[in-house]
Amino acid sequence: MTKPKKGWWVPWAFLALPLALYLFWVIMPIFQSLAFSFTKRDSIFYPAGATWVGLKNFARLFQDSQFIVALVNNFYWLILFVLVPVPLGLFIAMLFNNSYPGERIYKTLFYLPMTLSFAVIGTIWAWIYSPDFGALNGFLHVIGLDSLARPWLGDRRYMTFALIFVGVWRQVPYVMILYLAGLKGVPGELVEAAMIDGASWGQRFRHVVIPMLAPATVVAMTISIIDSLRAFDIIYVMTNTKARAAEVLASYMYSSAFAYQDFGYGSAIAVIQFIITLGFIMVYVNNQLKNELER
Amino acid sequence: MATTTATATATRSPVKKTIFATLFYILSTALVVFWLMPIVIAVFTSVKSMDEIMSNQKMWAVPKVWIWENFSIAWNKVGMSRYVLNTFIITLPSVVGTLLVSSLSAYALAFYKFRFNRTILILFVSGMLIPFQMLLIPVFRLSDTLGVRNSYLGVILFHVAFQLGFCTFFLRNFMKQIPFSLVEAPRIDGASDFMIYRRIILPLSISSMAALGVLEFTWIWNDLLWSLILLQSDSLKPITLGLANMQGEFISNYNMTAAGSIIAAAAPLGIFLIFQRYFIEGLTVGAEKG
Numbered sequence: 001m002t003k004p005k006k007g008w009w010v011p012w013a014f015l016a017l018p019l020a021l022y023l024f025w026v027i028m029p030i031f032q033s034l035a036f037s038f039t040k041r042d043s044i045f046y047p048a049g050a051t052w053v054g055l056k057n058f059a060r061l062f063q064d065s066q067f068i069v070a071l072v073n074n075f076y077w078l079i080l081f082v083l084v085p086v087p088l089g090l091f092i093a094m095l096f097n098n099s100y101p102g103e104r105i106y107k108t109l110f111y112l113p114m115t116l117s118f119a120v121i122g123t124i125w126a127w128i129y130s131p132d133f134g135a136l137n138g139f140l141h142v143i144g145l146d147s148l149a150r151p152w153l154g155d156r157r158y159m160t161f162a163l164i165f166v167g168v169w170r171q172v173p174y175v176m177i178l179y180l181a182g183l184k185g186v187p188g189e190l191v192e193a194a195m196i197d198g199a200s201w202g203q204r205f206r207h208v209v210i211p212m213l214a215p216a217t218v219v220a221m222t223i224s225i226i227d228s229l230r231a232f233d234i235i236y237v238m239t240n241t242k243a244r245a246a247e248v249l250a251s252y253m254y255s256s257a258f259a260y261q262d263f264g265y266g267s268a269i270a271v272i273q274f275i276i277t278l279g280f281i282m283v284y285v286n287n288q289l290k291n292e293l294e295r
Numbered sequence: 296m297a298t299t300t301a302t303a304t305a306t307r308s309p310v311k312k313t314i315f316a317t318l319f320y321i322l323s324t325a326l327v328v329f330w331l332m333p334i335v336i337a338v339f340t341s342v343k344s345m346d347e348i349m350s351n352q353k354m355w356a357v358p359k360v361w362i363w364e365n366f367s368i369a370w371n372k373v374g375m376s377r378y379v380l381n382t383f384i385i386t387l388p389s390v391v392g393t394l395l396v397s398s399l400s401a402y403a404l405a406f407y408k409f410r411f412n413r414t415i416l417i418l419f420v421s422g423m424l425i426p427f428q429m430l431l432i433p434v435f436r437l438s439d440t441l442g443v444r445n446s447y448l449g450v451i452l453f454h455v456a457f458q459l460g461f462c463t464f465f466l467r468n469f470m471k472q473i474p475f476s477l478v479e480a481p482r483i484d485g486a487s488d489f490m491i492y493r494r495i496i497l498p499l500s501i502s503s504m505a506a507l508g509v510l511e512f513t514w515i516w517n518d519l520l521w522s523l524i525l526l527q528s529d530s531l532k533p534i535t536l537g538l539a540n541m542q543g544e545f546i547s548n549y550n551m552t553a554a555g556s557i558i559a560a561a562a563p564l565g566i567f568l569i570f571q572r573y574f575i576e577g578l579t580v581g582a583e584k585g
Contacts, residue, residue, distance in 0.1 A: 010488050011407035015415065018400035018459050025456030026422045029433030036432060044435055092326065098319055106323045108571060109331060115567040115574075116334075117517030119535035120556040123542055124337045127354070127549050135336050138352035169333070174578070181579035226424050233519045237539050253428040258524070263432055270428040281424045288420060288464075288580070 030274070036267035044263055057268035066244060067269065070252040073160045074229060074276075077167065077248060081228035084168045086220055089175025090213070096176070097183045107180070114173045122237030125166045129153050129238075153238060156245035163246055166234055171227065175220045182216025183209075215287065222284040229277045249273040341365055341553035348549050362550075369554035377530065378537030379558065384447050385522070385533055386515045389454035393511060394504050396455060397462030401500075402492050404463065405470035406478055416467065423460030430457075431524055438525055445527045453525065454515050462507055465580060469503040470496060506573035513563040513574070534559040 037057055041050035061067045096107050113121070128135045131151035140149045152162040186209055194204045232250035239246050247255070249269055257266025336354045342361045348354070369375050404416055434453055435444065443449035473496065481491055519535040526532055529540075538559050541552055567574055 008409065011403040011409050011412075014399045014403035014488075014492070018396045018463065019415070021396065021452075021456040022419070022422065022459050024437065025434060025453055026425075026430065026460070027418070029430040029437070030425065032433035032436075033429050044432060045439060095319070095322060095326070100316055100319050102320075103323075106327055108568070109327045111567070111571075111575075112331060112334060112564070114578075115513060115563045116560050117519065117535050117563070119517070119519050119538045120560045121333075123538055123552055123556045124333050126542065127340070127552070128333060128336065133348060133352060133354070133549070135332075135354035138354060141352065169330070172330075177575055177578055181575070230426050232427070233535075236519065236523070237542065240539075240542075250426060250428050254431070257432060266428075267432060270426065270431070273426045274429045277424070277426050281421050284424065285417060285421045289417065 033267045033270050033274075036264055037271045039264045039267075041263045042261055044257075044261075050264070053264065057265050058272075060265065061268055061272065066247065067252065069245065070247045070249050070269075071272075073246065074231075074248045074273075076160055077164055077228040077231055078225055080161075080164050080168060081171060081224045082221055085171040085175040085224055086217070088172050089220060090179050090217075092172065092176045093179035093183060094209075097180060110176065111173050113170045114177070116170070118170075118233030119237050121166060121170060122234050125169075126153070126238050129162055153243070156243075159239070159243055159246040163231075163234055163238060166238070167228070167231055171224055175224065178216050178220045178223070179213065182213045185215075186212040218283070218287045222280050222287070225280045226277055226284065229273060229280075249276075337553050337556055340549050341557050343550055345548065345550060365550050365554045366558070369551050369558060373541065373551055373555060375534070375537065375555055375558050378532060378534040379562075381447075381531055382516055382533040382535075382562075385450050385454070386512060388447075389451045389458070389515045390508050390511045392451065392455040393458040393462050394508055397459050397466055398497060398500060398504065399492075400459065400463045401466035401470055402496055404467045405473075406475070406496075416464070419460045419463045421460075423457075423464070427520055431520075434521075435524055444525055445531065447531060449525045450521055453521055454518070458511055458515070462511065465507050465577065466500060466503060468580070469500060473499055506570075506576050509566055509570040509573045510577035512566055516563050 036050075038052060038054060039050040040053045040057075043049075092110065096103055096110070127133070129152035131137060131149075131154060134152070136152065137149040140146060150158055153159050190208055190212070191204055194208050199207070230250060231248055232254065235246060235248060235251045236254070250273060253266050253269040253273065256262050256269060332355060339356070339358055340348065340354060342363060342365060343358045344360065344362055347359060400415075400419070404412055438444040438449040438453070441449075443452060477495055477499075478491055481495065482488075486494075516533075517535060518533070519539065522531075522533050522536050526536075532540075538552070538555050541555050
């Protein structure tokens, strides 16, 4: 990198268009939403009258049982998005990271759910969960576990977990891809040296492979957490955001603002969602830039 | 990766080797079959008759009669063709737009030393991860002010702008690997900065931009939320929304919704199978460095 010879403005000339687009569609909206969260407004349009209400929206949030439901559900999403896809993705990556003929076909097939939209995934899983003709209850019937059959999306006790399961189904292949990429960075000599020293499979895994996979683990965990906090499409497609017991922050923000026309309140929900996510974004960005900036 | 396994297997006895191989195939096959069952069910359901679906709870059973006509009904009568066309109209310009615009910012960040270089990079990288809900209301208002709400252009503009975050990051990392002498030499010869970008860096980045384009195509194709917010006319809606609406209207016609979901999945699936390597390259940024 050098300083441009002809003038300081040269990089800015290249940045003008991208920065302008980014400022108007991404950066400014963040601050606008923040400002809206301190107001009460019943119309989304300009120039709509809005009244400044200070922290009232936020005070209201914590007395709103529906918000608490969304917050708790989002917490389940987050926990399960770390606890299931990360270890399972690692296990599957280790399994597929073998040079037996045909391993590539397994990898390709396993990735497939990643390429599908949540609209498609939600549609498919909606009939798998269907109480009458659904594959899940049908399967339970075939293996003689009729007693476990449930209206999965119709019962408030199960719906959130049924939805999280669908998210996890798509997230595991993603985490596996990240770990497979990470495993490429584990030098064979290191594992070999540990083997010559008489390290067992478990020891090699714990003391050689796991530390080498630390960057992949950071990416897998932060991305999974951020994805869990962004969950919306699955809920929209599978419940049409009308199942209040399955609501998460993203869907509650949508229904508050766009169904109930309470735009200040909706913005406050978005701000809470944003604040929770921000810490994880910083971990992710820090990790990425540590790798990239010094090159 | 290959060396690890090669040395590991070399030290094992032949019997052990066979056992390991057998275990690998059994475990992997069981896993893949189990994991892809929902997709298999979708394919089978899409070609069954409603009678067959109603009479047999085993959705995973192979269809007795394969009714391919379901697809033409979904395509013509249910209106999938319009939704697919809309999705192309939104996706293609968005991908091309974001690639071109981000190549400008990536070039500036990769080859120039200036104040705020790092700040701008951080801005782009962190922006790509923020929850969309934080942008919904202001972007709706902005689109309305500009008169592009409820139009393809409104959605395209948002996609181009938002995807700049990831694209700039990805392309900047690629451009950083280009030897600096390729920029320095023509500059000494008097080439302008734009010439260097246009004639040297852009051609060198084409393969990387293609890889990125594959990923962006899939993401934008699969978007639901932004069309939901910005498009009100049914005639403009993309396939993801078409499918969600279909869920409501044809709730009991499993075969129609199944055929619809396969139509919706066809383009990204095809792209993935052809350009798998690019796809993974893009998704694993940051995970492979030890």
